[in-house]
Amino acid sequence: MSVNDHSNITILKEIAELLNEETDLIPMLKGALSKFLRGTNFETGWIFFINEKGKNELIAHENLPEALEFNNCHHLQKGGCWCVSRYRKNELKKASNIIECQRIEAAIESKTGDNADITHHATVPLQSGDERFGILNVASPKTNKFSEEELELLESVAFQMGSAIKRINLTKQEQEIALVRERNRLARDLHDSVNQLLFSVTLTARAGIEMSEATEIKDTFKEIQQLTQSALTEMRALIWQLRPKGLESGLLEAIKAYAEMLNINLTVNVSGVIQFPSRVEETLFRITQEALNNIRKHAGVQEAIIYITVTPTDILLVIKDEGRGFVIDPEKSLPSIGLQSIQDRSAALGGSADWVSQIGKGTELLIRLPY
Incomplete structure (x- = not known):
């Protein structure tokens, strides 16, 4: 095993440990990207999430040069790029060298800051099995082509990130399911206890009105009936908010x-x-x-x-x-x-x-x- 192979294994191990420990998606990806850049020849990187409609969102970046970071990463946020286009067409299958990048070119042409000799980047899809989440781009000064070994390492890290993204998404889905179940349970409890109790008070007040002869007593029962009816409406609205019937x-x-x-x-x-x-x-x-x-x-x-x-x-x-x-x-x-x-x-x-x-x-x- 060469020294370089040992170094790469160490990087992958450290990134795997970070990805396994983190439960918050964006800090997790920023931390993993930072570790990757510190342990390799890549110096800057950024991550796009791309939804089912092909809309991309810049969700993490590290060590961007001044030209790319200008005005809240304006040139990365706007415009098109070969990597995003290939991803949308489902043609980006593995880590690849980018011959040219419209976003980087636009940043250089705008003369809004130093580009730190960043002109090209490598790109890799973030995915887990058949699920795709976005792309990871990395770059180095004065570099327009990365070696096969560097691209293989990039692919390994992207695979780890994709698996971690899927894990967090599944955890969130499980939490949402648990929350819905708890809402349903609470809604049932409110309906079976407080709601029924208020309904009983309403019936009792109505009976009191019919049975009483004194005006003051009748008025008191009427007020109780009105207040209880208002409380019933509030309770039904609360139950609706906990468990929205009809949304299905x-x-x-x-x-x-x-x-x-x-x-x-x-x-x-x-x-x-x-x-x-x-x-x-x-x-x-x-x-x-x-x-x-x-x-x-x-x-x-x-x-x-x-x-x-x-x-x-x-x-x-x-x-x-x-x-x-x-x-x-x-x-x-x-x-x-x-x-x-x-x-x-x-x-x-x-x-x-x-x-x-x-x-x-x-x-x-x-x-x-x-x-």
Whole structure:
């Protein structure tokens, strides 16, 4: 065994240990890339995730030259490249030398910083079995071609990364399944205990009204009945949020059913094909739930309009009412937990949440999620 072979085995071992220990995807990939660069002749590297539609996202990079790092890695974020194109066509099967790179060329031509003599790069797909996740690119100064040995080492590291990505994705899926099961259990418990108890109190109050003759006692029972009925509505809404019935029949049906439960007359307008990944679908449903809850509690109206527009890159969700409206002080926190939740849920998927509201003229909520 040569000294170089021993060195490569050591690098692969250290990277394997890091990949096995980490549970957070992005720090894991950054750490593995950093170790790889420190132990080899490669000096810089970056990782793209590429989704099923071919959209690429720069998710990690290390030791980029000034020209590539300029303006939040502008030249890596924008434009085309041979490696991404080959990946999209499913033609990138193993580690390869790149003869030319449009992104690097654009960075050099822009003269926005030193390119540190980086002109070419090697590329390798990140995959595990039939599952593909993206590509790993690495480069060195004054190098336009890497040796077979270097490419084999790059392939080995990419294989390790692909396996680790799949492991973390499976772990997340298991956690999501466990969370759904726990939500279902809690929803059943609330329905079987608290919900039934409140229903019994409502019946008791109704009987008290019918049996009492004194006006004050009747009024007291009426108040108990109204309060209990409100609590029942809140409880049913909470159970819905824990376990959204009807979502298995589609997003629109679930939204309409939830609005009906809240006694809100809802108009839904759709443009584009409504077929989303489960996580996006649930996020849209949860956001709509929060918005409809806010309308029921604060707007003072029982009508709302929803617009869902699907473009090639985004999902736009607009929820409008003509209720009381509100004014937000920029220096203060949001006026409701619901609005904060909507903002957080949108941000979790890389989207945004904005609203326009005016006292006496209603509220318009605009959600934009990348798709």
